[in-house]
Every structure is written in structure tokens, then in C-alpha cells.
Amino acid sequence: MNMSEESDTADVMENPPPSNWILHHPTYQLMKNLEVEDSEQLHTAFLVYMDLSEVRHWKEVSCVKSPELQLVLLEAREKEGAPVQTVLPLPVHRPLSHKSIRHVLDRGFPMLLCAVAADSTLVYQRMTDGLVTPDPPVGPFQDLGRRQHRKRRQQR
Amino acid sequence: MRACSQVQVMDDDFSSRRESPPPPHVVGVSLCDSAPLLWRVEDLRSVRAQGLVGALLGSLPRTPRQNGRLGRPLLLLPEEERLLRERQTAAALPARRQDGGGAELVVQVEQQQEEEQQRSYEEQSILALEDRKSALLRAMTSSHSGGPGSGTGTEASDEALRGRLEDLDRSFTFPQSALAVQLSTARAGLSYCPEARAFLQADWPIREQHDRSWDARYQVFRDLRGRGFYLTSAGKFGGDFLVYPGDPLRFHAHFIAICSSLDESVCVLDVLSAARLGSNVKKTVLLCSPGTDGRILYTSLQWSGMV
Numbered sequence: 001m002n003m004s005e006e007s008d009t010a011d012v013m014e015n016p017p018p019s020n021w022i023l024h025h026p027t028y029q030l031m032k033n034l035e036v037e038d039s040e041q042l043h044t045a046f047l048v049y050m051d052l053s054e055v056r057h058w059k060e061v062s063c064v065k066s067p068e069l070q071l072v073l074l075e076a077r078e079k080e081g082a083p084v085q086t087v088l089p090l091p092v093h094r095p096l097s098h099k100s101i102r103h104v105l106d107r108g109f110p111m112l113l114c115a116v117a118a119d120s121t122l123v124y125q126r127m128t129d130g131l132v133t134p135d136p137p138v139g140p141f142q143d144l145g146r147r148q149h150r151k152r153r154q155q156r
Numbered sequence: 157m158r159a160c161s162q163v164q165v166m167d168d169d170f171s172s173r174r175e176s177p178p179p180p181h182v183v184g185v186s187l188c189d190s191a192p193l194l195w196r197v198e199d200l201r202s203v204r205a206q207g208l209v210g211a212l213l214g215s216l217p218r219t220p221r222q223n224g225r226l227g228r229p230l231l232l233l234p235e236e237e238r239l240l241r242e243r244q245t246a247a248a249l250p251a252r253r254q255d256g257g258g259a260e261l262v263v264q265v266e267q268q269q270e271e272e273q274q275r276s277y278e279e280q281s282i283l284a285l286e287d288r289k290s291a292l293l294r295a296m297t298s299s300h301s302g303g304p305g306s307g308t309g310t311e312a313s314d315e316a317l318r319g320r321l322e323d324l325d326r327s328f329t330f331p332q333s334a335l336a337v338q339l340s341t342a343r344a345g346l347s348y349c350p351e352a353r354a355f356l357q358a359d360w361p362i363r364e365q366h367d368r369s370w371d372a373r374y375q376v377f378r379d380l381r382g383r384g385f386y387l388t389s390a391g392k393f394g395g396d397f398l399v400y401p402g403d404p405l406r407f408h409a410h411f412i413a414i415c416s417s418l419d420e421s422v423c424v425l426d427v428l429s430a431a432r433l434g435s436n437v438k439k440t441v442l443l444c445s446p447g448t449d450g451r452i453l454y455t456s457l458q459w460s461g462m463v
Binding site (some may be wrong): 056093128131136 | 418427
């Protein structure tokens with residue numbers, strides 16, 4: 001057992017994964033074949049793909065090209081049987097117009113914008129058509145009563 | 157004016173059956189440099205009834221050193237002013253003329269004050285005389301009740317009383333120095349503004365910026381107001397408008413509206429910061445743009461909840 005472990009680690013030491021492993025990744029190749037000329041956005045889309053599939057374990061993560069925006073979009077389901085959602089991956093310093101957002105919303109699926117920073121941190125924002133009332137503050141609510149109000153006033 | 161005449165016609169035909177609505181109140185807008193201000197209480201009331209909130213700027217005379225509760229004038233948003241103009245319910249008050257108007261006004265005010273004082277003096281002298289008479293009566297009757305109760309005595313004292321009352325009537329003067337002067341604290345200047353219903357397309361000074369961003373803001377304002385929302389400015393939240401589902405005195409805002417044209421690009425970082433701020437204050441960020449067919453497109457931006 002010890003011997004095999006040692007040989008395994010020896011293997012790893014001798015054959016580290018290539019530094020450009022991303023370029024060899026099958027999904028990356030798939031995305032590249034979509035022929036979106038924006039290589040930076042391609043890279044961003046790949047990072048979001050990895051996050052969704054490997055970290056968050058979303059299902060059926062696939063990539064699709066948006067002809068109007070010339071970008072790679074991702075489609076995925078959060079769980080088995082959940083509705084399909086569209087994810088728009090963008091580098092954080094990119095300009096974005098309301099028109100582009102509407103293009104993605106027009107696809108008809110719930111939309112997420114994923115902003116990726118230079119250090120690969122990702123943040124997701126939900127975008128919905130129409131006016132979505134925010135969640136009300138969480139209760140239970142307590143009437144403070146006069147004593148508390150007087151206390152606060154004196155403190156001020 | 158057209159609206160008024162229509163109302164008149166309705167009145168004649170259906171006076172018995174239908175209550176015709178009163179012609180819309182026209183508010184008088186004073187311009188201070190380019191800021192549209194409302195000074196009169198009925199104007200403020202009318203504007204609030206139309207669902208426009210504005211912002212109070214003035215200090216209250218009785219509580220001057222605080223910012224929590226402010227008084228008149230009310231500053232209108234440029235969008236609110238434009239909406240009032242389009243509904244033809246706002247008129248520009250004539251700017252006060254430099255010399256002529258001012259002097260006339262002062263003379264007018266002085267005259268009115270003198271007349272009021274004279275009236276007050278006359279009233280007060282009558283009241284003072286009555287006061288003196290009743291005091292005299294009391295004094296006489298009390299001394300009378302203390303004194304001998306013989307019949308002849310009362311007659312004599314009655315005569316004396318009548319005599320003294322007549323003397324009082326003849327000789328009583330109310331000294332000017334004893335006059336109680338009433339100072340009215342209401343602003344005398346406001347009620348002297350003449351009603352000026354100058355319709356305005358020609359008269360309104362050209363202050364507006366004819367750029368697309370202003371137009372986009374106005375379209376969004378008008379659309380949301382038409383849907384029954386109340387809007388105020390959202391400088392504190394980095395947006396264009398705060399959108400309330402009802403009167404701001406009763407509700408918290410639900411949305412921070414950011415208006416732009418469809419083609420206008422913003423950095424994704426800015427979108428992120430707006431969304432983050434919105435979620436911190438429990439409001440949804442609303443991206444609003446006028447669409448091609450005259451409708452307004454709204455996109456709600458919310459925290460995804462994905463940690």
C-alpha cells in the first residue's frame with residue numbers, strides 16, 4: 001500500500017497537469033467552436049461553467065451562442081427537473097447595455113448575470129422583467145413602546 | 157381652459173343627474189433662479205392630491221434650528237413640473253418687479269395695516285367702555301347692598317348711578333397707548349400675489365435640457381405615476397427615483413429606479429454596486445428604459461441568493 005501511494009505521488013510529481021489545462025478541456029473546446037470572437041468572454045464563460053457544474057453541482061450545464069450579442073451564454077438547471085435558467089457571464093469591467101439584458105431576457109428563461117473579476121471571484125445577480133416587489137423585512141415585529149423611544153431620544 | 161369649457165357644457169345638460177367635477181386647480185409656480193417653487197398652501201395640497209410629492213425646503217418659524225421637519229416652499233422635481241405643465245395645471249407667477257412692484261406692495265401693505273389698526277381701535281374702545289360701565293355697576297350695587305336698605309335710599313342711589321353712567325358715556329376716551337396691537341404672523345406677501353393664469357408655452361423660460369437622458373427620465377416618471385406609484389428623488393441611493401407603492405408618509409419605497417436609454421452602456425461593476433446597495437436597503441433596483449413602441453421596459457435587479 002505504501003509503495004503504491006509513493007508511486008502515485010511520484011507520478012503526480014513527474015506529470016503535473018499542463019498549465020494550460022483549460023485550453024484542453026472538452027467544454028472549452030466546445031465553447032471555442034461556437035466561434036465567438038471574444039476570447040476574454042470565452043474564458044469568463046468557462047470559469048462560470050466550472051463554478052456551476054463542479055462547485056454548485058447544477059445539472060445539464062450547456063453553452064449556447066447569442067448571435068445578437070456575440071457572446072457565449074450558459075443554460076443550466078439548478079436541480080433535476082428544475083426549470084432551465086440562462087446565465088450571462090461577463091468580465092467585471094465590461095460595458096453592458098439595457099438592450100443586451102433585454103435580449104437575454106427575451107429568450108424566455110429566468111436570467112442570471114454572472115460577473116467575474118480578474119481574480120476569478122464570481123457574483124450572480126438575478127434579472128427579471130417587470131417590477132418585482134422586494135421581500136418585506138422579517139418579523140416578528142415588536143412595538144417598542146414609549147419607554148424605549150424616550151431612552152433612544154435621551155441617548156441621542 | 158378647454159377642459160373648463162367642456163365641464164361647463166356638461167353642467168348645463170346633466171346638472172340634475174351628474175355632479176360635474178370642478179375645474180382643476182391651477183397652481184402658481186414661483187421660479188427662484190431655475191428652481192420651481194410652490195409657496196401657497198392650497199397649491200401644495202392640490203399637488204399632493206395629484207400624487208406629486210416634491211421636497212420641502214423652508215424652515216418652520218417656530219422650530220427653525222432643525223432639519224427633521226421642514227416647511228414651505230415646496231421644490232418640484234423637473235419631471236413633476238413638466239407633468240403639471242402638460243396637464244395644464246401650473247402657471248408661472250409673474251416675477252416681482254425690481255422697483256415699481258415692490259414700492260406699491262409696501263404702500264398697499266401699510267395702508268391695510270393702518271385700516272386694520274383703526275378698526276381694532278374702535279372695537280376696543282367700545283369694549284373698554286362696556287367694561288368700565290359694568291365695573292361701575294358692580295361697585296355701586298355692592299356698596300348699595302352694604303348700605304341702609306330704605307326705599308328712598310335706593311331711589312337716590314339709582315339716580316346717582318344713572319348720572320354717573322351718562323357722565324361716562326360722554327367723557328370716556330380710550331387712550332391710544334392702551335390699544336392692544338395684534339401682529340399677524342402669516343406672511344402678508346403671499347396673499348397679495350395676483351392670480352396669473354398665463355399659459356405658459358410661450359412664457360415659460362427655456363431652462364430644460366433637451367437631451368435624451370432627461371427625456372428618458374420624464375417618460376419613466378410619467379409611466380410610473382400613471383400606474384399609481386409615488387416618486388421622489390433618489391440621490392441618497394445613487395438612483396434617479398425612489399418608487400413608493402403609495403404616499404411616502406405611509407409606505408417605504410419598494411424600488412430604486414435607474415433610468416437610461418436602451419443603448420446606454422454602464423460598466424458591470426456599476427450594475428453590481430447598484431444591486432448590492434439595493435439589497436442592503438431592502439429595495440429592488442429597477443432598470444428603466446423607454447422602449448421603441450412607447451412602452452417602458454423594466455428590469456428588476458435582485459440579489460441571486462447564491463452564496
